[in-house]
Amino acid sequence: MAKKLPKTDIVLAGVGWTGGIIAAELTKKGYKVVGLERGKERKTEDYLMVHDELRYQQRNEMMQDLSKETLTVRHDRSKRALPYRQHGSFLIGDGVGGSGEHWNGLTYRFLPYDFEIYTKTVERYGKDKIPADMPLQDWGITYNDLVPYFEKFEAMAGISGETNPHPEVPEVKYPTVPLKETPSMKMFKEASKNLGYHPYIAPAATLSESYTNPDGISRAACQYCGFCERFGCEYGAKASPVVTVLPVAKETGNFEVRAHCVVRKVLHTNGKATGVLYVDTRTGEEYIQEADVVVVSAYALNNIRILLNSQLGSPYKPESGTGVIGKNYAYQMTSSGSTGFFKEKEFNLYAGTGALAGVLDDFNGDNFDHTDLNFIHGGNIALGHYGKRPISNNSVPKGTPTWGKEFKDESIYWANRSLSVGSQGSVMPNKENYIDLDPTYKDQFGDPLLRMTFNYKDNERNQQKYIRDITTKILEEMGADMINTPGDQGDWDTTKYQTTHNTGGVIMGADPKTSALNNYLQMWDCENVFVPGASAFPHNSGMNPTGTVGALAYRAAEGIEKYLKTGGSLV
Secondary structure, three states: OOEEEEEEEEEEEOOOHHHHHHHHHHHOOOOOEEEEOOOOOOOHHHHOOOOOHHHHHHOOOOEOOOOOOOEEEEOOOOOOOEEOOOOOOOOOEOOOOOHHHHOOOEOOOOOHHHHOHHHHHHHHHOHHHOOOOOOOOOOOOOHHHHHHHHHHHHHHHOOEOOOOOOOOOOOOOOOEOOOOOOHHHHHHHHHHHHOOOOOEEOOEOEOOOOEEOOOOOEEOOOOOEOOOOOOOOOOOOEOOHHHOHHHHHHHOOOEEEEOOEEEEEEEEEOOEEEEEEEEEOOOOEEEEEEEEEEEOOOOHHHHHHHHHHHOOOOEOEOOOOEOOEOEEEEOOEOOOOEEEEOOOOOOOOOOEOOOOEEEEOOOOOOOOOOOOOOOOOOEEEEEEOOOOOOOOOOOOOOOOOOOOHHHHHHHHHHOOOEEEEEEEEOEOOOOOOEEEEEEEEEOOOOOEEEEEEOOOOHHHHHHHHHHHHHHHHHHHHHOOOEEEOOOOOOOOOOOOOOOOOOEEEOOEOOOOOOOOEOOOOEEOOOOOEEOOOHHHOOOEOOOOOHHHHHHHHHHHHHHHHHHHHHOOOOO
């Protein structure tokens, strides 16, 4: 029998970026918030002197333990799904701060086109441009509506950036100046300008200078050590929940974090949630935390799973296209990049940050004419100076043996003579890409695992062919002596890391028939449940999602306060 605990105003199922933002905003207003986090407590001191590539990058110290909970994966409905037993394609963070602790820090705003993608695509190209199997939809909110929330997130995190010079992209003024421009980034920018493109230094959550945010949180500038992705930042220069929003919430005295606590389901009756059922994994004891508002603020995939196991919202059915929970799962394209080799130039590639990059958006969103193209949307194109750690980076020209003395010699020679120009491509929704519960596999508590059915479709494969020609052209203009260009996009490969940008499954919109959430991230079917995070995205854009996740979290925090005062649906 689960032990019932005293009621609180708000309970969070997950304490990462979204949970941390909501906790900070609402505890400042006097509300009591309990945060339940499946992993352990984290603090900046945990990251001191841990530049250990083997432990953190290869053995995934900061990630969810897949031996205790994972998901099953398959390419299509005709196949049996099998467990994802080893971290590969994406990495789900674990512990207080979640994936916001081990992220790289690239912090874009999605484009105005993204939020009204169906309307804008039809207006420019007609309905026939959208394939019948692509359930494209507007988000129920516009870019202009979100601008104040983007600004709040950027001010809180101290985003360092340069205004995007592309004429189709709104001007943004960031709180701190851009990160340093390296020689390789300068080459990229000059070559891109020669080709008529509009490069700029990427917006980054790693500070370019000392900064104090509106909440009074002071942080030091980045040291360019190169240990960002998959690592915590010992300097606090990389914005994360642990060094920004969570201290603010704790300082109020209205916030309690309970680590090692796995939320199994949201409890609800008659269209309203009463609280959550969770397990303390240290003791195995079950508890019920009652609350006036339940916020499902875990990682995108875990948000979907909690709702499906709670029987909240209608599960998506690909056969009919009906239902909303699990619908419009999307990922990201990263296979359009090319690598150039420079015989006469050397670069200090060991230094950098996870968000140090020259980037352009000339082939992102609808910033270029798609009339004669066999895809919609696109991706950003970037040359990153992220810090090449030795175990994971062995760029060698095509034709080099993959092991042995020659491979080692070539790896050493080209280690600081190779540059990659990559792309982060969008993924559009498809009726056959979705999430549901696996009928066979269960977790340690006996709850069904998630089942992911996903593969790249023609839209993404055609996009990849188009953009790889651009990345190759830029490297040619930069003067590369040799260029490795990727082949055509194959099936989604679970074994190779691509991004941890999993989106969709609990999507927002203006119509309860086609979406799970309104534009405050409030569930249509359960008015006191809010579900912030990338699970709310109806499609995935051609850039990193965290800036948009953060803006929507601030929007959700505003909605929760309105709900606590007035009740009912906010839209």
